[in-house]
Amino acid sequence: MTLWDILLQQLITGTANGLIIALVALGYTMVYGIIELINFAHGDLVMLAAFAALTCIGACGFQPAADGSFPWGALALMLVVVPLFAAGANWTIDRLAYRPLRRAPKLTALVSALGVSFILVNLGLFWGGVPMEVFGHGRAAASPKDVPDLIGYRNLLGDSAVQLTSKDLLVMALTVPLMLGLTWFVTRTRLGTAMRACAQDPIAARLMGIDVDRIVGVTFLIGGALAGVAAVILALSNNSISFGMGYRVGMDAFTAAVLGGIGNLPGAVLGGIVIGVVRSLSDQYLATAWTNAVVFGVLIAVLVFRPAGLLGARVREKV
């Protein structure tokens, strides 16, 4: 491979990973934009959704096709079931753990989110002990579970040294329309406009007759659904899930959301792609062991010169 080939490959891989991060980051940034809560449990929701995906595979007995064909049916089913599950779970979590704290100081809600995160992690641990074959028949609940490689490997660029695999394409084919759809939803529909209104000024929104609680619930539903999609992609791309995977996913997504300007939807996408590409480049040209440090360095560098994130707006305090 030439130097250009290597660089191009890293950009492709980085963008694909970055788009997954962006999907999760959107969930963080939407919730933050509307109730100023850092939802620490979001990464662990992705983890649970990934377990749901694996359960789906196990329950339906999906196997990698012998002829290497693309698993359209399995994918379609999972992309309906898992986001529904994740959306419902997210809505429920809000209803039980965050809604009662709407008027409380931000720190209280934050600690509650941390508590939910721990609960979800434990649920993931128990889920791993379920006596299904995909979960190792309930033995060794804590160890990572293998996800059957339903998609398999195929380089869509034929024999080229640079690879664009079907997994990469799947990521892009799913995430880009979803993001465009979300943008359309938020700017063109009544519900989306209501969401933006609530994010700007919940009291004024209430005075305009908007049911803020319902809108917040919808936000959690959408964020959960996005997390569900991300979980399916992660499970099928990495072919391994574990009850502790929520931490890494959450950290990356969270950093991406902040990098782009928390509360800002395009910022989350931009941040996700930046983080994904930076990670790939660092893995390739520096060393994997230092990648987390590099990401941190990029975050600090951006925040020093743009304290509200890349696309964030400075909020003026009313004196």
Added chain:
Amino acid sequence: MTAVLEVQDVTLRFGGLTAIDGVSFQVAQGQILAVIGPNGAGKTSLFNTITGIYPPTHGRVLIGGREIARSLTRRTVWGWIAAGVGTGVVASLGVNLADLWTHGINDLFAPPRPFPWFQALAAVFQGLAPTVWTATPFLLGTVAGIAGAASLWHSSRRGPDLVARAGVGRTFQNIRLFRSASCLDNVLVGMHPRLTSRWIDALFRLRRHRVDTAEGTAKARELLALVGLEDQAHRPAGELPYGHQRRLEIARALALDPTLLLLDEPAAGMNPTEGRELTALIRRIRDRGTTCLLIEHDMAVVMEVSDRIVVLHYGRRIAEGTPAEIRADPRVIEAYLGRDGIPSRVQTATVAPGVRHG
């Protein structure tokens, strides 16, 4: 004599909205000057510009004849360079730490032989000889350090803390007391720039801390007595009735021993009796040597206590003079009462969209 406060052609814009438009006036030592005007005229924005919360888009604010901002001296620049070089050195050491440690310590450490310190030092210096791996982080670190130090300096150049330390105290339109702290503690916080105890004095309860605390507490009690709250010293500020809270805010602002005191609607919510007590208080404050600038809507208080009045309307100064002059000024009457005699408050609600509050 230099004016205590001089506002020179100050304009303040927020995006497309002009809150203050070319306002100029002066406040002389020992004066009580009131700023009045209909809601949305830019009064609180003016206060915020004076105290450094918002830098003016145009114009200057001079306190005691000078602009309150940290000046860029040669020492400052040397400081940046030092910060840069320091960061560069740390960066270079950091990037090469593993190798330096290996050659300088791990390779040479062989107990029970005594450790060859000089040899180790020599190895470290050798390891820091200019190569790509040592020079690049050093240069990058130096640049980053200088840029960071300059950026930090720039963002702390102006600000309400500098203005306060220059002798300007203020109260807020929406009371901003420290609600869970006692009245005494609130005043003591206001005294912060005038007290001298440092962290080490506090940590070890040294003499300076004890003396400082005793003097500070005595002075705080005096101020509480001045505003009539001496028996509330230990009550949490949040428990006080509204009028007392306003008085406490004044005491807190006075703790600074300010040459200029800014009062933002001090009479809000007060009945006529309290208003008269407030007038007396403001006069007592002036007699103690503090020049007062107040924003106020209560005309009884304004006419009674002010030496001069400045009238703002839509961000512009439309009149200035003694209370008698202002009372008779037709432009002021029109601004407040409108051409048909309808109070301007109602007029602005229907006629002037997009006018900011305060």
Added chain:
Amino acid sequence: MERLRPWLVPAAALLFAVILPVIDRTLPSALSIAGLMPGLMVFAIVALGLNLVTGFTGLLHLGVAAFMAIGAYTYAIATSPVYPFQIGPWPGVFLAIVVTAASGLALGLPAVRLRGDYLAIVTLGFGEFVQDTLRNLDPVTKGTMGINPVPPLISGHGLSTYYLYLGLLVLAILASRNLRDSRLGRAWRAIRADELAARSMGIGVARLKLAAMAAGAALCGLGGAAWSALQGSSVEPGSYDFQLSIGVLCAVIVGGLGSLPGVVVGVLLMFGLNQIVLVKLSNAFGLTGANAAVWAQPTNWKYLVFGLALVLMMRFRPEGLWPEEKSP
């Protein structure tokens, strides 16, 4: 808490802590806890450090484990026979405090100007960064093995260690109290309550936030050094992780943010529950081994119990178990 004479409860607690080892000797070994107490005291010291930053000054810090790690590793490197320095335990502790305070300054310089949530993320990233660095710098930190052996602060693992660590904890509490009831402490609490108003009073907010970071780091560094001395090792970098940072934060919040007795109570409860109660429960039930269902082992419930405790506390008693008093 009803207002008794303010010194009565702390004095009683201190008395109880002093005689605890004596009582403990009479208990059967299954219930004995005195040996585990010095560990809890270390975490209480770290929590007091976090309390300076988050409780007094209101800066949300999600990476205290990093400060603890820096303190532990500084102590280890400075005193372990693996390296030629071997400056002795107490100089080692002093050095650990100074180095950790310096790292707090380094973190604070770029971060302190940021809005609250952004600062929190940066501290989170810092925690990761330190953990990774300690793991990767093999020649210096011995990578994932940690640095062993490390001398203890006092020889003998019994009574003398218990009372020494109790003494350190008391010192940390006194230091926190002295700082809180001072010009600096008042300014910190003003920043927490209303930053803009504090600035308008002439308080140099950025500088004092930096001071809070440094001071909090110093206490955490003390805790880290004491921990390393207690374990006889710097302990591997993996143990100074996000979970530890969050555990300390939750202990502080559940106990009562900003309240000194609250912090101690919170640590005793959260860490005590985790390290003592659940472990002993598991031993008591004797359920281990690969064939036991995952939900039948008490230690596998610790996340759930912890998380549920947090959610319920925030719902029903968010001010903490022993909230800050409104100032007298």
